[in-house]
Amino acid sequence: MYQGNMNRQRRWMALEPLFMWIWWGLIIFVAYMSLRPLNLDLGVRNGDKVLHLATYAFLALSAPWRFQRRIPLVVLSFLMLLGGLLEVGQGVLPTGRSAEFADAGANAAGACIGVLVRVVMMWKSEKGRSDGNENF
Numbered sequence: 001m002y003q004g005n006m007n008r009q010r011r012w013m014a015l016e017p018l019f020m021w022i023w024w025g026l027i028i029f030v031a032y033m034s035l036r037p038l039n040l041d042l043g044v045r046n047g048d049k050v051l052h053l054a055t056y057a058f059l060a061l062s063a064p065w066r067f068q069r070r071i072p073l074v075v076l077s078f079l080m081l082l083g084g085l086l087e088v089g090q091g092v093l094p095t096g097r098s099a100e101f102a103d104a105g106a107n108a109a110g111a112c113i114g115v116l117v118r119v120v121m122m123w124k125s126e127k128g129r130s131d132g133n134e135n136f
Helices: 002-035 047-062 071-092 101-130
Strands: none
Touching: 002 047, 002 071, 047 071, 047 101, 071 101
């Protein structure tokens, strides 16, 4: 059973560069969508804030990182900086959009939620492996 886990881990590690490219593609897509002229009415009060939160939570959850202690902090810092800079860009660039502190806060909250969920998932996975639970 141990050899099977090692082979599975090697396969995932071989795909890591692909996942990194996909993640950076998502970052570029979010940056593009954040800075282009857009009039989005979701029909829900503060629906754009929910969209900001969900987008940054997804980016944090989908970030390809290895099980290292500092990586969650790096991902969180990067996404919070990205969200803040894109909001500033909306206010500075002539896109017809405005910068909102609440949007930057929703970006940061989404990144925090995504990183927290990912850390809990990593912790449970490591705990399951250390307990010898192969089905975890």
